[in-house]
Every structure is written in C-alpha cells, then in structure tokens.
Amino acid sequence: MSQLYFNDVTYQCGEHETVLDALTRQGVSIPSSCRNGVCQTCMMQSVDANVPGAAQNGLKPTLQAQNYFLACVCHPTEDMTVSLPDNTDRLLSATVTAVRQLNDEIKCVGLDCPTLEGYHAGQFINLYQDSECARSYSLASVPTDGYLRLHVRRLPDGRVSNWIHDELKIGDSVQISIPVGSCFYLPDAPQQPLLLIGTGSGLAPLIGIARDALNQRHTGDIYLYHGSHDVAGLYLVDELREMAEHYSNFHYVPCVSGDDVTPQYQAGRAVEVALAAHPDLTGWRVFLCGNPNMVKTARKKAYLAKAAMNDIYADAFLVAGAK
Amino acid sequence: MSANLYEKIGGEAAVNAAVDVFYRRVLGDDRISDFFDDVDMERQAAKQKAFLTMAFGGPVHYTGADMRKGHAHLVARGLNDSHFDAVVENLVASLQELNVPAELIAEVGAVCESTRNDVLGK
Numbered sequence: 001m002s003q004l005y006f007n008d009v010t011y012q013c014g015e016h017e018t019v020l021d022a023l024t025r026q027g028v029s030i031p032s033s034c035r036n037g038v039c040q041t042c043m044m045q046s047v048d049a050n051v052p053g054a055a056q057n058g059l060k061p062t063l064q065a066q067n068y069f070l071a072c073v074c075h076p077t078e079d080m081t082v083s084l085p086d087n088t089d090r091l092l093s094a095t096v097t098a099v100r101q102l103n104d105e106i107k108c109v110g111l112d113c114p115t116l117e118g119y120h121a122g123q124f125i126n127l128y129q130d131s132e133c134a135r136s137y138s139l140a141s142v143p144t145d146g147y148l149r150l151h152v153r154r155l156p157d158g159r160v161s162n163w164i165h166d167e168l169k170i171g172d173s174v175q176i177s178i179p180v181g182s183c184f185y186l187p188d189a190p191q192q193p194l195l196l197i198g199t200g201s202g203l204a205p206l207i208g209i210a211r212d213a214l215n216q217r218h219t220g221d222i223y224l225y226h227g228s229h230d231v232a233g234l235y236l237v238d239e240l241r242e243m244a245e246h247y248s249n250f251h252y253v254p255c256v257s258g259d260d261v262t263p264q265y266q267a268g269r270a271v272e273v274a275l276a277a278h279p280d281l282t283g284w285r286v287f288l289c290g291n292p293n294m295v296k297t298a299r300k301k302a303y304l305a306k307a308a309m310n311d312i313y314a315d316a317f318l319v320a321g322a323k
Numbered sequence: 324m325s326a327n328l329y330e331k332i333g334g335e336a337a338v339n340a341a342v343d344v345f346y347r348r349v350l351g352d353d354r355i356s357d358f359f360d361d362v363d364m365e366r367q368a369a370k371q372k373a374f375l376t377m378a379f380g381g382p383v384h385y386t387g388a389d390m391r392k393g394h395a396h397l398v399a400r401g402l403n404d405s406h407f408d409a410v411v412e413n414l415v416a417s418l419q420e421l422n423v424p425a426e427l428i429a430e431v432g433a434v435c436e437s438t439r440n441d442v443l444g445k
Binding site: 038040309312 | 346347360364365366369372376382
C-alpha cells in the first residue's frame with residue numbers, strides 16, 4: 001500500500017492498483033482512454049524521480065527525464081507526489097537586462113531570474129504582461145549563460161508582443177513561469193546527426209539546442225536550416241556563420257523562399273532545402289520550431305524520410321487569438 | 324483463438340516493429356493519407372499502435388460502439404469501403420515486409436474485416 005499526493009490531498013493506492021485506478025476509485029477525474037499504456041491520454045508527472053520504469057514505456061526520453069508517466073500502468077513502489085501536466089505553472093520574478101533589435105520585427109529580450117533552478121535549452125517560458133495575460137516564448141539561451149534570452153516577434157495585433165516591443169525596457173520587473181516543454185537536447189547519443197529546421201523566431205530554441213549540444217561535446221554533425229521569405233526576415237546570420245567556422249561539426253544554412261535570389265543564401269523553403277540535402281534521416285534526431293504549418297509539414301516529411309517518431313521533436317509557435 | 328494469434332505474431336514487440344512501417348505507408352498513400360494526417364502525429368501513431376494491438380488479437384478491446392463513435396467524424400468526411408480496403412492493403416504489405424507468415428496475416432485480415440461495418444457506420 002502506498003500513498004498518492006495529488007492537489008494537496010492524500011489518496012491510498014492498493015497493492016495491485018494503478019495510479020489511475022486508485023485516483024478514479026476515490027473520485028478524482030483523470031483523462032484516460034485505452035487503460036493499457038498505449039494511448040498516453042492519462043499522462044501525469046511525478047515530482048520525484050521514483051517512477052517505475054514500466055510506467056514510462058513508450059514515452060520520449062525528454063518526458064521520461066521530467067518524470068512523466070502513464071497513470072494506467074503505474075504501480076507505485078513507494079509514495080508518490082503526482083500532478084496532471086498542465087499544473088506545472090509556477091511564477092518567478094525576473095528583471096529585464098537587455099532589449100536589442102535583431103531585425104525589423106524581432107527583438108531579443110534578456111532576463112535575469114535568480115530564483116530559477118535550472119532548465120534545458122530549447123524549453124519555453126510564459127511571460128506575463130499582467131496577472132491574466134501571458135504568452136509563450138522559447139529560450140534562446142543555454143543554462144551556462146547565467147541569464148535567459150528570448151526572441152520576440154512583433155505580431156500585427158499581438159497584445160503582449162507589442163507591449164514588449166514598445167514599452168518593455170531594461171530594469172523592468174516581469175513575472176515568468178518555470179521553463180517547460182520537451183523539445184530539447186539530450187546527451188544520450190553524442191555521435192547522432194542532428195537536423196534543426198526553423199522559421200522566423202523559431203530560430204530561438206534551435207540556437208539554444210545547437211549551443212547546448214556543442215557545449216556537451218556532441219560529436220555528430222549538427223545542421224541548422226533557418227528559413228524566411230526574404231533576407232530581411234533572417235537574423236543573427238553573421239553570428240551563426242562564425243559559429244559554423246568555429247565548430248567543424250556545426251553547419252548553418254540560411255534559406256530564402258521568396259523571389260530575390262541572393263548569393264550565400266539557399267533558395268527555397270527551409271524544409272525542402274533540408275530534406276533535399278538529407279533525403280534519408282534513418283538514425284537522425286530532428287528538431288522543428290516555428291510556424292505551425294511548417295512544423296506539421298516538416299514532421300511528416302521527416303518521418304517519411306525515415307526519422308523515428310521518438311527522434312522528432314517539434315515546437316509549433318501557435319498564435320493566441322487577437323483580442 | 325485471438326490471444327493465440329497475439330502470441331504467435333510476437334506480442335508487443337511485433338506491434339512496435341509494425342507500427343512505424345505501417346504508419347509510414349498510410350501517410351505516404353495518397354488515397355488515405357488525409358485521414359491520418361493529424362496535427363498531433365504522436366497521438367495519431369499511438370492510435371495506430373492501439374489499432375495494431377487490436378488487429379493482432381492483443382489486449383486492447385474496442386466495442387462496436389467504440390468503433391462507430393471513433394470513426395464517425397471520418398465517415399462524415401467521406402470514409403468508405405475503398406479507404407478501408409486501402410488501409411488493410413497497407414497493413415498486409417507492412418506485415419509481408421516484416422516477413423510475418425501468410426496464415427497469420429490472413430488471421431489479422433479477418434480481425435480487421437470483422438470491424439468493417441462498425442468503422443464505416445453501416
């Protein structure tokens with residue numbers, strides 16, 4: 001018999017009971033479907049790393065690393081403190097340390113958050129304009145930077161992005177959530193080739209992931225394809241070219257999909273340029289960030305090019321409905 | 324008999340081996356790829372895994388009502404016998420690619436066939 005702590009209430013879990021059965025029996029509503037550890041509808045998270053291995057069967061390594069598990073096949077071996085995945089929002093105070101224009105529509109925002117305990121490059125935070133209005137922004141920094149960095153694109157009717165672009169200044173205090181998301185680098189296969197494809201400010205998490213991999217001495221090739229309609233939509237081009245000169249296994253390919261063909265830029269959409277160069281992705285790990293349609297197309301193409309499903313990490317930048 | 328099929332075909336390991344081959348085939352098949360082209364590919368792949376577990380006679384049990392409810396939105400989009408046949412065709416080809424013996428493939432085909440009317444809402 002073990003105990004389950006869920007939303008500040010203690011529940012009993014019988015000898016042969018699963019977490020899902022125990023909570024459901026005691027009146028807690030947990031979404032579930034197949035009840036066989038297959039469909040992942042009942043995914044929950046444990047505060048501690050005491051999740052039985054069988055309850056993580058089939059989950060991505062990044063989710064396993066964050067103690068996610070499937071409640072329907074989880075037989076606790078000791079007491080567990082558990083939550084549903086969206087209960088992880090906890091707010092931290094941060095100070096704006098830098099605001100810098102990256103191109104016409106994207107600004108880099110630096111944040112100092114001393115109470116933040118750790119994160120994975122490539123995760124995202126929610127930045128709060130006030131107590132009710134927040135937007136998600138990916139982290140372009142790596143943990144060793146000592147500060148957080150975001151790339152914020154100004155959206156035409158974007159309430160928070162316009163506030164950030166027009167009003168946020170160095171020294172301001174803001175509230176952020178703890179970093180979340182499972183699109184990040186894991187040092188479990190240092191020789192594995194990595195393919196990173198992003199559009200617009202989808203470059204932010206990819207820079208973090210590439211730098212994190214290089215810091216952790218990744219030896220396999222790392223290809224970064226950044227796409228935009230025109231050259232003006234790209235940014236940090238010189239910095240990334242320098243990085244590619246410095247690291248022999250890092251390759252940077254800026255892509256322009258519009259009509260103006262320019263030397264030193266690949267013509268075409270980033271996804272198509274990348275897949276034409278790497279038609280067989282067997283054994284690769286793929287990271288996709290940016291426009292949701294691009295992410296959807298790229299995910300499918302990468303999978304059809306034989307990347308394994310568990311090796312495709314995606315972060316679609318959804319735009320909140322304008323109000 | 325169906326528990327027997329699941330064991331003979333190789334259980335969960337066989338499902339894991341088949342799901343990638345099968346899902347890649349249906350996504351690459353223009354006749355039916357639209358029905359499988361979910362925004363959430365992982366959720367879609369997990370569904371295919373549940374489907375294969377069922378088709379292999381394994382421990383996932385859907386009732387006829389589950390099948391009707393689960394496919395009603397696809398029937399509304401035009402899902403018909405030709406699409407059902409194409410899915411079975413891809414499943415058979417996947418199992419052949421994985422060198423599953425013909426008599427077991429025939430048993431899998433029979434399990435699929437038993438769901439046709441419920442899937443198509445007939």
